Amino acid sequence: MEQEKVIVIDFGGQYNQLVARRVRECQVYCEIYSYRTPLETIRAMKPKGIILTGGPNSCYEAGAPTCSRELFEMGIPVLGLCYGAQLMNHVLGGCVEKAPVREYGKTEVQIDADTPLFDNVGRTTTCWMSHFDYISQPAPGFTVTAHTADCPVAADECREKGLYAIQFHPEVLHTVEGSKMLFNFVRGICGCSGTWRMDSFVENAITAIRDKVGSGKVLLALSGGVDSSVAAGLLSRAVGNQLTCVFVDHGLLRKDEGDEVEAVFGSSGNFDLNFIRVNARQRYYDKLAGVTEPEAKRKIIGEEFIRVFEEEARKIGAVDFLAQGTIYPDVVESGLGGESAVIKSHHNVGGLPDYVDFKEIIEPLRNLFKDEVRKAGLELGLPEKLVYRQPFPGPGLGIRIIGEVTAEKVRIVQEADYIYREEIARAGLDRSIGQYFAALTNMRSVGVMGDERTYDYAVALRAVNTIDFMTAEAAQIPYEVLQTVMSRIINEVKGVNRVFYDLTSKPPGTIEFE
Numbered sequence: 001m002e003q004e005k006v007i008v009i010d011f012g013g014q015y016n017q018l019v020a021r022r023v024r025e026c027q028v029y030c031e032i033y034s035y036r037t038p039l040e041t042i043r044a045m046k047p048k049g050i051i052l053t054g055g056p057n058s059c060y061e062a063g064a065p066t067c068s069r070e071l072f073e074m075g076i077p078v079l080g081l082c083y084g085a086q087l088m089n090h091v092l093g094g095c096v097e098k099a100p101v102r103e104y105g106k107t108e109v110q111i112d113a114d115t116p117l118f119d120n121v122g123r124t125t126t127c128w129m130s131h132f133d134y135i136s137q138p139a140p141g142f143t144v145t146a147h148t149a150d151c152p153v154a155a156d157e158c159r160e161k162g163l164y165a166i167q168f169h170p171e172v173l174h175t176v177e178g179s180k181m182l183f184n185f186v187r188g189i190c191g192c193s194g195t196w197r198m199d200s201f202v203e204n205a206i207t208a209i210r211d212k213v214g215s216g217k218v219l220l221a222l223s224g225g226v227d228s229s230v231a232a233g234l235l236s237r238a239v240g241n242q243l244t245c246v247f248v249d250h251g252l253l254r255k256d257e258g259d260e261v262e263a264v265f266g267s268s269g270n271f272d273l274n275f276i277r278v279n280a281r282q283r284y285y286d287k288l289a290g291v292t293e294p295e296a297k298r299k300i301i302g303e304e305f306i307r308v309f310e311e312e313a314r315k316i317g318a319v320d321f322l323a324q325g326t327i328y329p330d331v332v333e334s335g336l337g338g339e340s341a342v343i344k345s346h347h348n349v350g351g352l353p354d355y356v357d358f359k360e361i362i363e364p365l366r367n368l369f370k371d372e373v374r375k376a377g378l379e380l381g382l383p384e385k386l387v388y389r390q391p392f393p394g395p396g397l398g399i400r401i402i403g404e405v406t407a408e409k410v411r412i413v414q415e416a417d418y419i420y421r422e423e424i425a426r427a428g429l430d431r432s433i434g435q436y437f438a439a440l441t442n443m444r445s446v447g448v449m450g451d452e453r454t455y456d457y458a459v460a461l462r463a464v465n466t467i468d469f470m471t472a473e474a475a476q477i478p479y480e481v482l483q484t485v486m487s488r489i490i491n492e493v494k495g496v497n498r499v500f501y502d503l504t505s506k507p508p509g510t511i512e513f514e
C-alpha cells in the first residue's frame with residue numbers, strides 16, 4: 001500500500017523542518033522539497049496535501065522564490081504559511097505589499113469565520129507572527145477568515161478549491177493552537193487517515209533495503225552512537241550477515257568509548273553481525289595537524305572515514321553498498337533538504353568527498369528525526385540503554401576541541417568530559433538532560449595553583465535540553481553540581497586552570513562548538 005504523504009515546499013525559512021515535524025506528529029508522513037522542484041515531480045509523488053513554508057523574501061520582488069499557478073490547480077489541498085500565504089494570494093491575483101506596521105512575536109488573532117482549518121480553535125487565539133509584508137487584497141474568490149489589530153488578512157481561504165493561507169506560524173510552539181490547525185489541515189481537509197507509525201516505518205525500511213541490496217554486501221559505518229546503532233539493527237534485520245559493521249576508532253572518541261562499543265557490537269556482544277574495529281588514531285592526528293578551520297576539520301574527518309571504509313571494503317571484497325546512520329536534521333543542516341542555509345557539513349552528509357568508491361550509499365534513517373530514530377530503535381528491540389544514549393557526533397571530539405586537534409588536547413577533553421558525565425550521573429541528571437559534554441576552548445589564561453603561576457587551557461561545559469536537536473536551551477544544572485565538576489576538573493586534569501559553563505541557546509549557538 002502506498003504511504004500517504006504531505007509535502008512541504010520550502011521557501012527558505014529556518015524553521016521549515018518543524019512544519020514537517022508537526023505534520024508527522026499527526027501520524028502523517030511528510031517530506032520537505034525545494035520550491036525549485038518541478039511540478040511534475042510533485043504530482044508524481046501523489047501528495048494528499050501541500051504546505052508552502054515561510055521565507056525571508058518579498059514575493060512581489062523580481063527573482064523572489066515563487067511557484068506556478070498550476071500548483072494550486074492540481075486538486076490537492078494547499079496550505080500557505082507566512083511567505084507561503086502571501087505567495088498563494090500573489091500568484092492567484094491578490095495583492096501583497098509592505099505592511100504599514102511590521103508584526104513580530106506573540107499576537108492575538110481574531111478568528112472571523114467558521115472554517116475547517118480553525119475547527120476547535122478559540123475565537124481569539126495567540127499566534128506567532130513574523131512578517132514585514134502583508135496581504136492587502138485577498139486573491140479573487142478568497143474569503144478572509146482571521147485578522148489581528150495590525151493585519152487585516154491574518155488568514156484567508158478559497159474553500160471549494162482547498163486553498164488556505166495563514167500569515168502566522170502554526171509550527172512554532174508560541175502559536176498556542178498551531179498543532180490543532182495543522183491537524184485540521186492534514187487529517188481533516190486533506191483527509192489523511194494517520195497511518196504513519198514507527199512499526200510501519202521499520203517494516204517498509206526492511207523491505208526497501210532488501211529490494212535494493214539483493215544478495216550484495218553492505219558495509220555500515222558504525223560509531224556506536226544512537227543513529228548508527230539503530231541503522232545497524234535495521235540492516236542486520238534486513239540482510240543479516242551480508243552486513244559488516246566497521247567501527248573506526250579515530251582517536252576522537254570519549255574516554256573508554258572504543259572498548260564500550262566493541263563490548264556491545266563485537267563477538268561477545270548481543271548482535272549477530274560481522275564487526276571490525278579499526279585503530280586509525282595516529283592517521284587522524286597526522287591529517288588534522290595544523291588545521292584550525294571548523295569546516296576543513298569536518299571535511300578531513302569525513303573524508304578519512306570514507307577512505308578507511310574503502311580500504312576495509314577492499315579487504316572484504318565485492319562490497320557494493322556503504323550504509324550510514326544519517327538522520328533528517330543532518331540532511332537539513334547540511335543544506336541538502338531544501339532551501340535553508342548550510343549551517344555545518346555533517347560529516348556523514350555534506351562532508352562526503354566527491355568521489356566515493358561504492359556503488360551506492362544507503363541511509364535508511366535519512367527521513368527521521370532523532371526521537372523517531374529512538375522509537376525505531378525500541379521497535380527493533382535494541383537495549384534501552386543504547387537507544388537513550390546521548391548523541392555523539394560522528395566527528396567526535398574533533399568538533400569539541402576548538403582550533404587544532406592534538407593528542408594532548410584530546411586527552412584533556414576526554415578526562416574533563418569523563419568527570420563531567422560522572423558527576424551528572426551521580427546527581428541523577430543523566431536521563432533528564434538532552435545532551436551534555438565538555439569541550440576544550442582554544443583559550444589559555446593565567447591562573448595560580450599552589451603559589452605557582454599557571455598558564456593553562458579553559459574547559460567549557462555544555463548541557464542542553466532539546467526535543468528535536470533543531471532548537472535547544474541551556475540546561476539549568478544545580479550550582480553545587482557545577483562547582484564539584486569545576487573543582488574536580490581543575491584538580492584532576494593536568495593542563496586546565498579554568499572552567500566555563502555555556503549559557504547559549506540554539507539558535508543563536510549550535511549544540512556543538514564547531
Ligand code: XMP
Nearest residue numbers: 345346347391392393394395469510511512
Ligand atoms: P548542532 O551542533 O548542529 O548539533 O546544534 C545538533 C545535534 O547533532 C549532533 N551533530 C552531529 N552528528 N555528525 C553527527 O552524526 C555531525 O557531523 C554532527 N554535528 C553535530 C550534535 O551532537 C547534536 O546532537
